[in-house]
Amino acid sequence: MSSDVLTAGRSAVLRGRQRYLPVLVTAGLLVAMFTVGGLRYEAFASGQIVLNVFIDNAFLLVLAVGMTFVILTGGIDLSVGAVVALSTMVTATLMTDHGWSPLATVPLVLLIGSALGLAMGCVIHYFDIQPFIVTLAGMFLARGLCYVIGTDSIPITEETYTAVAQTQISLPGEMHLSVGVVIALAVVLFAAYMLHYTRLGRNVYAIGGSEQSALLMGLPVARTKIAVYTISGFCSALGGVLFSLYTLSGYGLNALGMELDAIAAVVIGGTLLTGGSGYLLGTVLGVLVLGLIQTIISFEGTLSPWWTRIFIGLLLFVFILLQRLISVRRS
Amino acid sequence: MDDAPAPILRMRGICKEFPGVRALSDVDFRLLPGEVHALMGENGAGKSTLIKVLTGVHAVDGGEITLDGAPVSFSGPLAAQQAGISTVYQEVNLCPNLSVAENILIGREPRRLGRIRWKEVRRRAAGLLARLELDVDVSAPLSSCSLAVQQMVAIARAVDVSARVLILDEPTSSLDAGEVEQLFRVMRRLKAEGIAILFVSHFLDQIYEIADRMTILRDGRLVGEYLTSELGQVELVGKMIGKELKDLETLENAPKDIAAAERSRPFAEARSLGRPGSVEPFTLTIHEGEVVGLAGLLGSGRTEIARLLFGADHATTGELSVGGTPVTLRTPRAATNHGIAFCSENRRAEGLIPDLSVRENIILALQAARGWARPIPRRTQDELVDKYIDALKIRPADPDRPVKNLSGGNQQKVLLARWLIVEPKLLILDEPTRGIDVGAKAEIQRLVVELSDGGMAVLFISAELEEVLRLSHKVGVLRDRRLVAELPNDDHLTTGVLMETIASGGRS
Amino acid sequence: MNAAAVIRHRLFWPAAVLVLLLAANVFFTPGFLSVELKDGHLYGSLIDIARFGAPLILVATGMTLVIATGGIDLSVGSVVAISGALACLWITGLDDQQSTAGVLTAVGIALGLALFLGLCNGILVAGIGIQPIIATLILMVAGRGLAQLITDGQILTVNSAPYKLIGGGYWLTLPFGVLIVAAVLAITAFLTRRMALGLLLESVGGNATASRLAGIRSRGLIVTVYAFCALCAGIAGLMISSNVSSADGNNAGLWIELDAILAVVIGGTSLAGGRFSLGGTVLGALVIQTLTTTIYTIGIPPETTLLFKALVVVAVCLLQSPAFREKVLNRRRRRPQSAPASADPKVKVPA
Amino acid sequence: GCGSGGTTSASQPGSGGGDDKITMGFSQVGAESGWRTANTKSVQESAKTAGIELKFSDAQQKQENQIKAIRSFIQQKVDVIAFSPVVESGWDTVLKEAKNAKIPVILTDRAVDSADTSLYKTFLGSDFVEEGRKAGKWLVEEYKDSTETVNIVELQGTTGSAPANDRKAGFAEVIGADAKFKVIASQTGDFTRAKGKEVMEAFLKSNPDIDVLYAHNDDMGLGAIEAIEGAGKVPGKDIKIITVDAVKDGMQALADGKINYIVECSPLLGPQLMDLAKKVVAGEQVPTRVVTEETTFTQEQAKQALPTRQY
C-alpha cells in the first residue's frame, strides 16, 4: 500500500491557536473591565490601581498556582485556606511569643505546609480516597491546629519581618510594589516553567487527561500525584507567609473560604475542573479578575453589604457568560 | 522444542482471581528472544489479564515470573518498562488532551538540563510515525485523531523504546490492511534484532502471517503451546473453543439478492449531505432490508458519514430524508426517534458507561427511547438481556457485573446488544466486530443477515474488507473523505477490486 | 458467610462509625439513647439528631443527584437562606400570621423562587456549558446578598404556629421535618430506582458522550436535577428558619454545601459522577449530624472541635477505603490459602 | 415586622473629594448579624444628616478585604477613613500608608493593637471585656445569698472572634472569684439562633441540672429559649438567662420575662462617629478613646425602654 493513499493528517493548524482562545478571551475581558472602571470612577485609571490588585492578591496568586497543579491532575485541594491561617499563626507565635528569627521561622512554616500536603497526597494516592474528602479533613485539621495555638490574633513585631513587609519597591511614575508581589510573580514564572518544560509538569497534564492511561503508559503516577499535593501545600504555606507579611499578624480565622477564591480563580482562568486542560497564565488572569471585581466594589462605595454580594455575583456572572459565549462563537 | 534458546521471559503456575471470576488458573507461558509469539483464545479467555499480570498492572495471586532467569515482580507498567518490557494494552491507553508527539514521547522526552526540547520532541515523533508511514500533524491534540491513528500512535510509542520484550494486545483490531502490513514490517525488523514479541489478535490470517509460535488459553487455563507451522487453522479454532467448529464458513456462500434489496423502499436518502472539514457532500440511499457496506482506508471518512446520518454531528450542506420525509437531525436523540441506531467504533469513549452493569448498558438505549417515566419492567429486561448474552456469548454471563470488568471483546458485544434490542429501522454499525473472536464474529454476521432479511436497513463499516463483502448488498467506497464509488456486490466484486477502487479514487 | 457479606457491604463502615459515635455518647451520657414522650411528642437525643439532621439530609439528597450527573452545586446554602427569608417576609406581611392559607402561600412562593434559581443554575450548566462549580458559585455569592436584601439585613422574626410546624413542630408524635424528609426521600427513591431516572442520571454522569449517543436527553435531565437540588435546599431553608421562627439571611445554611457534599462522599458516591447511593447519603448526613451532637454532648471545647471532626472524617474515609483495609488492616493476618484472593486490582482498568 | 429601609439601593458613584464636603471612607466588617446591620444603618443615616459623603465598603468578615478597601480609600483621596477592624492585629502597614497620605483614621467598635498609637486619631466603641464583666457582676449579685453551686452553661460567639474571646474572659474574671459558680459546659453557637438552639438542646440532654445560661449575644439566647421551652422548662425561671447586645427581639424577650438580664452593646455609633470625623478633619484635638454610652437592662427597665428602641 503506497503512502499517498493514507490520509490521516487533520487540519490542526487552527486548533493550535484555539487552545489559547479561552485565555485570550479572558485577557480581553479583563482589559475591558478595567476600561469600564476607568471611565466610571475617578482616580481609577492609574497604574497603581493595577499594581494594588497585585499587592492585595499576591497570596491568592500563590495559592492559585498550587491549586492549578492540583486541578490539572483532576484533583482538588480544600485545605489551602486553612493552611494559610495555620502558617500565619505559626509564623506569628514563633516570632512574637518565642522570639524566633524569620530565617528560621519561614523555612519551618514552608516545611509544615509541604509536609501536610505530602501527607494528604499519600492518603489520596495510596488509599485511593477522594481528594475532596481528604483535603476537607486537612482543612479541619489545619484550622483546628490554629485554634489550639490560640484563638486571639497575634501581632508580628519582629523588626526584619516588619521592614520587609513595609518595603515599597518603587517603580517609575510614583508607583510601587510590595515584596510579596515579587515573590508571587517569581512563583508564577517558575511554576509555568515547570508545567511546560519539565517532565513533572507534563506528567501532571497526562494524569489529568487520563490517570489510568498515564499509569499504563508507564508514567510515575504515584510520585506525580503526591508531588502535586505537596506543591499545593508548599504554595499554601508560602501564601500564608505572604499573608502574614501583608497583615503582619497571625490569626486562626484568616483566609476563611479562601480555597473557594483560589478554585474560582483557576476555573475562571479556563482550567477544566476535570483536569488535563488549562494554563497558568489563565490562573493569573483569574486572580486579577477576582481582584479587580473587589476593587470596583470598593470604588463603587455606596453599596450596602447585601448589594455588595449581589454586585460581585453579577459581575462574575457577566464575566463568565461573556467569556463562554465569545469562546464558543469563535471556535 | 527443547533445543530452543533459553526463554527471556517465563511465567509458571500463574493464578489470578477477580471477585467472582477466576481469570487465570495455573497458566505457564514462555517467550523466546527473537520470536513473535501469539497468545490465542476466545473473548474472556484471559489473554489481557495474563499481560496485565505480567506487567504489574494486576498483582498475581500465585505463580512466578522470571525475566532472564531471575524472578521478578513488577509494581506497575513503569517498573516493567524499566526492565525492558514495552506494552501496548488492548484499549488505546493514551492521553487525549496531549499532542500526538507528546503521547509518543512523554516520560522520555529529550531534554537539556532538565528542560524539555520541544522542537526535538516533535521532530522525533514525526520521525517515528514516518517509520510507520503515517503522516499526521504531531502537534495536533490526540483527541482530534481517529481511533486507528490513535492505535498507531500507541504502537509508535511502544516500538520507540529499545525494549527486549514488546507486547501488543490486539493492536490491529481497528487497523486496515495497509497499516497492518506496515506494523508487520516493523515487527519483523524488531524480531530480527532479537526482540521477543508477544502478539494478540483475533485475525487468524494475521497470526499465520507473522507468528512463529502460539500459546492457547481457554477459560483462563492453558491449552498448550504450539508452533504455528504445525497447527492448522481449523485445529487452532477447535482448541480455542474446545469443540469442533463446523459452520464458520457457511455464511460466505449465503446467496444475496441484490436486486431485491434495490427494489424495496428506500429508508434513508442522503442527498449531497456533507460537513466541511469532515466529509465532502455525498449521496447515498439505503433501502429497507439492505446492507450497505462502507470501505475505505484509515481516516477516509467512514465514521464521519455514520455520524452525519445519526445526527451526532450536524450536516451543514445537503439534505436527508428518512422514510420519505425530509428531516434535520440535530441530536442523536432525534435520530433514534426516527428509528436510526448507531453503534460507535470507539466503545470506550463513545459507547459504554463503565460503572454500570452489563444489564444497564444493554437496556440503556431502549430505556432512553422510552423516556424515564416508562421503565422497562424487570421481567422484560431479563428476557432481553438473557437473550443477547446467550446469542452473542457474552462471558461471564452475569448481567449484574460492571461492564468495565469485562474483557474487551465482551464489552464490544454488550455495545452491540444495546442497539440490537432497540430494533431500529436503520442500524449503523461502525466496526462492530472489533476485537471479537472468530466464533462470535460469525454469530454477529449471521445476526446482521437475519436482521436485514427481516427488513432492517444496515450500514456496515469495517476495516476488514472480506467482512464487508460477505455481508453487503452494495459497497460505498471512500477516499480522502469523499464517497468515490458505489459498487453493487455482485460476483465481480472482490477485495482486489475494492482495493483498486480505493487506490484509484474511483477513476477507472 | 452472611457476616462476611455484611462487612463487605459498601455502607458497612460508615454505619459502623455511626454506631461507634452513638456508643461514645452513651458512655458520656448514659441516658443518651432513651426516648420519652413529652407533651405528646417524642423527646430525646436521637430525635434531636434526626430533627437537626433533617435539613442536611434534604440538601444532601438533592446534591447526590447533582453529583451523580458529574456536577456540583455550591449554591444550596444561599438557596436555604433565600427561601427562609422570603417565606418569613411574606408571613410578616400577613394580617394574621396564624392563617394556614397565608403560610401555605408563603411556602409556595419561597419554593417557587428556589425552583427558579435551580433552573437558572441548570441552564448555566447544561445550556450555556459553564463548569458547574463556577456556575453555582455565582448564585452562592449573589444569593446570600439576595437573602439579606429580602430581610433588609435584619433577622426577621415571625410568630406563626402553622409555619413553626414545618421545622419545629410535631405530627403523630414525630418531628414534622423528619416526616417531610421521609416523604421527599421516598419520592426520590421511587423516581430514581423504580422509574428509570436513576439509570439515566448515572449514565450521564458515567460517560456524557456515550449517553448522548445512546439518545439520552442529558440537557433536560441536568436542568431538572439542579432544579430539584434547589427545591430540596428550599425546603431545608423553610425547615431551618421555621425551627427558630426567624430568617437570618447571613447565617442560615452557612457552609451547608460543604456538609452536604461531605455526606454524599461519605455515603460512597464518587464526585466524578456516575453511580450514586441515596441510602449512603442519608447515612453520611446522619454521621455528620451525630458527630456535631457528640461534640456538644461530650463537651469537646470549641477550640478542638475541628481537630475532632478531622479525626472522625479521616477515620470514616480510611475504613471505607478498600485500599486502606487491604494494605493496613489485612497486613497482620496474611491471607489464608483458600480465602478469596486480593479483591481489588491495583487500578481499575477496563478490559 | 421590619421596615425595609430605602437606604440600600445603589445611587450615583462617588465623586471623590473636590468640593468642601467631607468624604469619609468607612470599611465595615460585614453583615453577619442584626447588630452589625443596625450599626451600618446608623453610620449611613448619620452621614447623610451630617452632610458627609460616605464611601461604604463591606469586607465580608475578611481582613484582607478591609485592607484592600482602605488602600482604595487612600487611592480615592478621601478626607477621613473610619473602620471596624475584623481583628485587632495586622493594620500597621496600611495605616502607615494612610498616615503618609495624610488621611486621618478613626477606629470604631473594635480596637487595634498597634504599638504606634499615632497611626489612628481615636477609637470609638464598646469594651467587650467590660460587657462580660457586667454580665458576671449581675450574676454574682443575683446569687449572693445562695451557697449551693450554680451550674452555668455558656454559648460562645464565633470561635476566635474578638467579642467571643473578650466576653468570655470578662465573665470568667468576675465569676472566677467565687468557687460556687461553675461553668459546666461551654460551646460555640456562632452568634446565630439556629446554632444556639441546637447546642442548647444538646446541653439540656447531657446536663440535667442547669441554673444559668450566659449567651454572648441575644440571638443565641433567643434560640436557646426555644430549646428550653421544648424541654418543658421555663426560661427565666428554671434557667436564668443573661445575654449581651439588647437588640429589639432580645429586649422583647427580656420584657416578657424569658431573659433575665441584658448587657447593652450599642450599635448606634453613627452620630458620635460623624462628630469625631468633622473634628478630626478640621484638625481639632479629640480624645484617643471614646467609649460609647451603654447600659444594662433588667426586665423592668426593658419594659420601659422597649417602646422607644430603634433597633
Ligand SMILES: Nc1ncnc2c1ncn2[C@@H]1O[C@H](COP(=O)(O)OP(=O)(O)OP(=O)(O)O)[C@@H](O)[C@H]1O
Ligand atoms: N478488573 C477486572 N475485574 C473483574 N474481572 C475482570 C477484570 N478484568 C478482567 N476480568 C475478567 O477476567 C476474564 C479474562 O479477561 P481478559 O480481559 O483477560 O480476556 P481476553 O482474553 O483479553 O479477552 P478479549 O479477547 O475479549 O480481549 C474475563 O472473564 C473478565 O470478565
Ligand SMILES: Nc1ncnc2c1ncn2[C@@H]1O[C@H](COP(=O)(O)OP(=O)(O)OP(=O)(O)O)[C@@H](O)[C@H]1O
Ligand atoms: N477535521 C476533523 N476535526 C476533528 N476531528 C476529526 C476531523 N476529522 C476526523 N475527525 C475525527 O476522526 C474520527 C474518525 O474519522 P474518519 O471518519 O475520517 O475515520 P474512518 O474513515 O472511520 O477511519 P478509521 O475509523 O479507520 O480511522 C472521527 O470520529 C472524528 O472524531
Ligand SMILES: [Mg+2]
Ligand atoms: Mg483482551
Ligand SMILES: [Mg+2]
Ligand atoms: Mg472509523
